[in-house]
Amino acid sequence: MKRMLFAALISVFSFFSCQVKAEEGEHPxxxxxxxxxxxxxxxxxxxxxxxxxxxxxxxxxxxxxxxxxxxxxxxxxxxxxxxxxxxxxxxxxxxxxxxxxxxxxxxxxxxxxxxxxxxxxxxxxxxxxxxxxxxxxxxxxxxxxxxxxLAEVLPLADYQNVLEQVFEDTERYLYNRRLIEGKSWQAFKSKMKAISTEVNDDLELVFAFYYYAQKLPFSHFALVRGTMEHIAVNRSEKQLNFEDKGKGIGVLTIRSFGGSTVEMQDAFRLIEQRNIAHLIVDLRGNSGGSIEAGLTFVNHVATTSYDGGVFLTRQWFDQHSQLPTSAQRSTFVSFSDPNVTTLLANIHQQEGIVLLAEPSAKARFRGDLYLLINDKTASTAEALVYALQLERRALVVGEKSAGAMLNSERFSLPEGFTLVLPTADFYTADGKRLDQVGVQPTVSVSSNDALDYVLNLLMNKE
CATH class of the missing domain: 2.40.128.120 (Quinohemoprotein amine dehydrogenase alpha subunit, domain 2)
Incomplete structure (x- = not known):
């Protein structure tokens, strides 16, 4: 009798247990x-x-x-x-x-x-x-x-195939082939090959790529998936913001140089209309962007024509192991038109491209210029900051910049991935490399205090 009762209890318990599991499993x-x-x-x-x-x-x-x-x-x-x-x-x-x-x-x-x-x-x-x-x-x-x-079998994609294309494109188009002969590239390649057999989804692969790419001796090397339209989640956000502080002081915040030349031109027309004498340009957190918006900005604040630095391409490094002499630089193509299509065409055809700043004919700012930077200021922003600092056109305030200044291009990969790859190195007009180095401010202060520092400096001048 006891055995029968025990068996019945087990049966009832199992029934309710199964019912609970079924109900749990049915939750959408x-x-x-x-x-x-x-x-x-x-x-x-x-x-x-x-x-x-x-x-x-x-x-x-x-x-x-x-x-x-x-x-x-x-x-x-x-x-x-x-x-x-x-x-x-x-x-x-x-x-x-x-x-x-x-x-x-x-x-x-x-x-x-x-x-x-x-x-x-x-x-x-x-x-x-x-x-x-x-x-x-x-x-x-x-x-x-x-x-x-989830209905698919893991992994979600053939990640080994994706990375094979990464390796092929990098070794073909990276601006200096000597870098792919070095130990750091070989270590990166070996590590990523091993990881590609273990990751289950895109996120794991992209995180791994980012982590090990940081150990390479160059920036602008990334693996992303999707188009730029997909990546820009908040596409309506303006890249520029101008604030009139009164007493001839204006603050122009440039979140990135990913905006249009028209947006930049409109900002400087407003600055001209407000009779701004002291312009503070906030580049803290500006990770760079297009050369189009960057050159447009420089041309609006330049007081004279000057050398903004030089891009050296794969064609140069295939033939030379040293930086170009003044005589060699004089044979390079000069580039002052803010047009990225023209720039990329020259990078694939020329050994070197010299960037030139040409003062804008309209809405040119001639007053005092202050640039705010921090460790997130990168790429195009670094190049123009250094050039304006070198020309003594601007007082640079804040923290050392990111040290990530190269020309990069995008290459399509299998499974909808895109490889961001540096195809030209950059050197300043006085021969300094900014990538992996950065720009030192003229006045070093905490990033959080940089704007207040300049505002107090200007107020005390009154």
Missing amino acids: LRGDWKVEFIHPDIGQVRLILSIEVEKNTFRAHTRKGADKIVLGRWTSFLGRTFTSSFKEGRFIVVEEGKITGEDNGLLLDGIFRSPLGNYYFKGTLVEGKLQVDLTTKSGAVRATLSGNP
Whole structure:
């Protein structure tokens, strides 16, 4: 009798246990999702997001232990020990997730944490489609996620094939072939080959590429996925902002040189209309951009024509191991027209291209010029800062710049990836290389204090 009762209890328990598991498994949010993650720093990557659900709460994360695959055992140990970036070795974690219902689906809220930043996770699940905005405190959309339940077999792509094309393009088009003969390139190549057999999704591959590319002796080398339109999540954001501080003082904030020449010209027409005598140009956090907007800016503040530096191409380094002499520089093509198409054509045809600043005929600023920089000021921004500093046209205030100044181009790869690759080196008019070095400010102050420093300097002049 006892055995029969015990068997019955086991049967009842098993039934309810199965029912609970069935109910748990039926939740539309639970399980593995194939997600498109669009972020301006890494492009449009595919990743696997595992979501756990309990009642009206959820937790989401990428693969456990991915840090060991990408960073190695020792570095991953240090990362977990001294930072909160890699909980259990996961690159992305969504915490404090809350689920609320609506007529047509579910509303999702949580906190998104990753090495790319922490954001508010605000999403919906409607008819099996996950849609999420990652926002800042101000509500600005920084990145997006969208996805469906995972149906593919992992890995998501042939990552070995992607990297083989990376290696081929780099060794063919990198501005100096001697770099690919060095130990650092060979180490990078070997490490990425090994990792390509272990990663499961785009995110893991891109993170690995970024991490090991930092050890190479050149910048502007990156692996992204998707078009530039996909990467620019907030495409409506203006790149320029002008503020009249009164007393002839103006502040022009240039977030990047990714804007248009028209936008730059309009800013200087406004500066001219306001009779600005002291112009502070805030380039803190400006990561560069197009030579078009950069040269347009320089031409509006130049007081005379001057040499803005030289691009040296693969054609030069194939024939020379030294920098060009003055006589050799005089034979290079001069470039003053802010047109990126023309510049790239010359880079593929010429040994060297000399950048020339030519004062603009309209809305030229002739007053006092101050440039604010920090360790995020890079690329085109660094070249123009150094040139204006060298010509004693501007007082440069802040922190040393990033040291990432090369000409880069984009090459299409399999699986929708794009390789960003430097195709020309850059040297200043006085023969200094900015890449891996940076620009030293004239006045060194904390980045946070740079604007106040210049404003106080100008106020005290009154």
